[in-house]
Amino acid sequence: MKIGVLGAGGMGASVIQHLQKCAGVTEIVAYDVNAAQVADKVARFGVTGATKLEAVLGDPTVRLVFVTAANDAHKPLTLAALAAGKAVMCEKPMAVTLEDSREMVEAAERQGAFLQIGFELRYSRLYTTVKEWIDAGLLGEVINTHCYYICSEFHHKGSWRNLKATGGSMFGEKLSHYVDLPRWWVGADVADVISVCSPNVIPYYEVRDNYHTTYRFTNGAVSQLTFMMAPGATFRGDPLQDVVSQQQGDGHALRFLVVGTRGAAETDVFARTIKRWAFGDSPACFTSDWVDTRTWDPAEDHRYFHNTLDQTHDIVRRVRDGLHPMTSARDAYETMKLCFAAELSADTGERVALSELERE
Ligand SMILES: NC(=O)c1ccc[n+]([C@@H]2O[C@H](COP(=O)([O-])OP(=O)(O)OC[C@H]3O[C@@H](n4cnc5c(N)ncnc54)[C@H](O)[C@@H]3O)[C@@H](O)[C@H]2O)c1
Known part of the structure; x- marks a missing residue:
């Protein structure tokens, strides 16, 4: 496939580089x-280059x-790719x-076209393990999640990511992954959101650099996201050593706590651990036993x-075999709604119901 x-x-x-390892490409x-x-990628990877969009979209073999x-x-x-009949x-x-x-969603749905959005954490073992535990009933019904995410300023001065017109917002660009996962785990849509943010630490950002965001699901579950981009130590490490090890204990953190009615799970990128607790009942008290720890x-x-x-490989396979996306564009749009609601709430200081957002 081209x-x-x-x-x-x-x-x-x-x-x-992923496609170059994919059978059938x-x-x-x-x-x-x-x-x-384009010239750089042609030189480094030996791919075909194009500086005119028509050279790709007008090619019926793509x-x-x-x-x-x-x-x-x-x-x-x-929209141009969908109009040209491509899977996207x-x-x-x-x-x-x-x-x-x-x-974008409506165009794909109207045309019955393949459109998948890049929420690759749904393919990542740290997070699929939690989903497997939920699906096996080990956590019971997920009722509360907390994401604690602290990183360094790695977008850097002059990046399109820091401008509202080109980057959008920090929620869309970065945090969309970390609100998509709770939606997946809880298995319900978000009803309403409130975000509170302090003035930025990073002076040259148009977008926000810190949030405390709480959202409530239609089934009553709640989630909290705490994000700050600044306190993690600036990466000036050895490119030959792995980045995660070098950032352990230097202020970086990326942890989820996922609490259900029958147990809990914790994912920790920088400790490289996934843990699980099982809840129970004893004559004396409600019990919680730490029953599983995995690392990699x-x-x-x-x-x-x-x-x-x-x-990447799954998407190639799905398109080749005429299958639907792993997650529909409509589902990804629900996550995007949550991101825009979180930003609107930070703007206004008010709770934002997702149903109101849709009516705008
Ligand atoms: N899922 C993830 O984990 C993940 C990780 C990194 C980046 N991303 C996403 O990938 C996208 C690109 O990020 P990046 O890190 O490669 O940024 P980048 O700045 O390295 O590259 C962006 C490229 O887009 C090109 N570009 C801008 N406007 C264009 C247009 N109209 N047509 C064609 N090309 C255009 C720029 O010339 C540049 O080469 C972003 O949407 C980002 O959010 C996702």
Whole structure:
């Protein structure tokens, strides 16, 4: 299968390398508005280059495209690719506005086309293990989740990510992954959201750099996300050593606590652990027993917490076999709604019901 990669920056390079390991991929064509990016990928990976979109979308032998360009380009590239009859995998966030995201879902649904959004944490073993425990009934009904995420400023000055017009918001660009997972685990939609944020620490960001966000699901479950981009130590490490080990104990944190009616789970990227507790009853008290701890080798980091490799291969297989996306674009849109509601709440200081957002 011949595949287009629309956006030949960092993520485009990752997808190209994943595709090069994928059985059945015969040719990859990399397109970007920046000719230097195209030339770089042609030189580094031996792919075909294109600086005209028509060279990819007008080619009937291209069945599938990956949209890996900057966020403001997601909607125009996705709509053009769908109109040209291509299957599309578009990176998160879907788009920089909710209206644009909705247009993308509606276009795919109208055409009965394949559109999957890049929430690869749903392929990542750290988080699929929690889902397996939930599906096996080991946690009972999930009623409360907490994500504690502290990182360093790794977008850097001058990045399109820091501008509202091109990046959208921190919620879409970064935190959408970490609210998509609780939606998946709880298995219900979000009813309402409240975000409170302090003034930014990072002076050159147009987007926010810190949040305390609480959301309530339609089934009564609640989730909390605490995010700060600044306190983790700036990465100036040895490129030959793995990044996770070098950031252990230096202020970085990425933990989930997932609490159900029958047990709880904790995922911790920087400790490389997944733990489980089972709840019970004794004559004296409600009990909680720590029953499972798993870890993994640093060589498996990618598969454990950012598994774009298996996501890419799964999408190629699904398109080849005429299957639906692993997660529908409509489902991804529900996560995007939550992101836009969280930003709106931070703007207004008010609780935002997702039903009100939809009516705007
Ligand atoms: N799922 C993940 O874990 C993950 C990780 C990294 C990036 N991403 C996503 O991938 C996308 C790209 O991020 P990146 O890190 O590669 O950024 P990047 O800055 O390295 O590359 C972005 C590329 O998009 C190109 N571009 C901009 N407008 C374009 C247009 N209209 N048409 C074609 N190309 C255009 C730029 O020239 C640049 O080469 C973003 O949406 C980002 O959110 C996702």
